[in-house]
Amino acid sequence: MADRPLNIDLLRRSPFFAAAGEAAMARLLRPSFTQQLPRGAVLFEQHEMPNFLHLLLAGSVGLQARDEAGTETTVEIFGAGELFLAPAAILGLPYLVSGAALTDVRVLMIPADLFREGIAADPALSRAAIELLSRHWRLMVDQVVDLKLRSSERRVARFLARRVPEEAGAGVAALPEPRTAIAARLGMTPETLSRALNALEAQGAIRMSSREAHILDRARLLQGRAR
Amino acid sequence: MADRPLNIDLLRRSPFFAAAGEAAMARLLRPSFTQQLPRGAVLFEQHEMPNFLHLLLAGSVGLQARDEAGTETTVEIFGAGELFLAPAAILGLPYLVSGAALTDVRVLMIPADLFREGIAADPALSRAAIELLSRHWRLMVDQVVDLKLRSSERRVARFLARRVPEEAGAGVAALPEPRTAIAARLGMTPETLSRALNALEAQGAIRMSSREAHILDRARLLQGRAR
DNA sequence: AAAGTGCCTTGATCCAGATCAACGAACGGC
């Protein structure tokens, strides 16, 4: 079933399987297998037909979209525990975006057809899918609002804050993925991202080291220099 | 059941009920009623708990979000035939956005609890919800890509093109909603929208009159001045 | 250890689109 023992607990805690329940989880897991992929690997390509659902066990994956001119952005970055059936998998439509490993990753591959059958048959599973989709819709709405009405510095601040437990006043946000991808996810250039991080550091809200940000004061970080 | 005869055919053709099937439709319609609201009316308010699902029968509704500072944007504009269960209704969570009538509207009000029960019980209905959510997720992804990598003029062009049948070379795009709302939906100021429309007219791709745009050459409109 | 090779930051300049400020046109109220 897997080419290496897989962390059942992580799965159980993932928002999706928590909603789907043990039974559905067991059923989906039986024919699934895990895969280890290096940074840069492409999990699926825009316009392809989906054969698998991907549940991320470790690492980060970026959903990337290319426009007609060939320029690319990162639409969203997902971390461990997330299932992204870029709804394609459910609907049986071609992927709207590509999925690329932004770090080395370990993914659970769930056969898409099996999943589609499961959804039709098992109300708990379809309920879980509905919740997942709703959550993902909200993520995108949040991002649209962010892009439309917040400055790049604010977007960076919020991005960092989201990487640390909700109620913590301080903490460490890991940033294992390349700056380019983070910048794209935030709708800015790497240069602007770099400058925004500097500014936040100058304000005393964070302290940067190469692949992580120490958040010194979450509240201050979020409210900005509006002192 | 309704305070005025309602166009069953429009409902049947709406993407949601088309997927849900006649039976589910009939069941949901029985306790529902329609409402006629003037431009500016608020269908639901951000942070409120959802009591109804809204199926738009006529007019346009804008999903608006306010940030902490109080500035407002339009996240999406929906037209006749659309059902927007700003997923809140499904999940039983407070609305993430407000819904405002951008024109005079006629809406079918479907009790949310009834809908939630229906989803749990009827596979066809939950299937329809999944499809709706997937479609709406894709709309938002599209918009994020638009905002991240296209200029305001391109966004306007695409917005107009989407308001005319896919395969038509020419046609009329109605723009009944206030310019301010359209501009916000497109992530720009009314001034910029106005100038973009002028530019597209100068390129000979469209001809504007106050509340509609005549699209003279859809292909040209979409490709831009890259002549 | 030297020489690549990515990846990130820093600095200088530029520009699309925001902002500010009138101005005009459509519309409902009386």
Added chain:
DNA sequence: GCCGTTCGTTGATCTGGATCAAGGCACTTT
């Protein structure tokens, strides 16, 4: 039919962030 009010356009200016162009570093590769 006039008047205030709301909504859209136009023009002038300003600016956040993009773009362009070098540098640092931290890695592998030899």
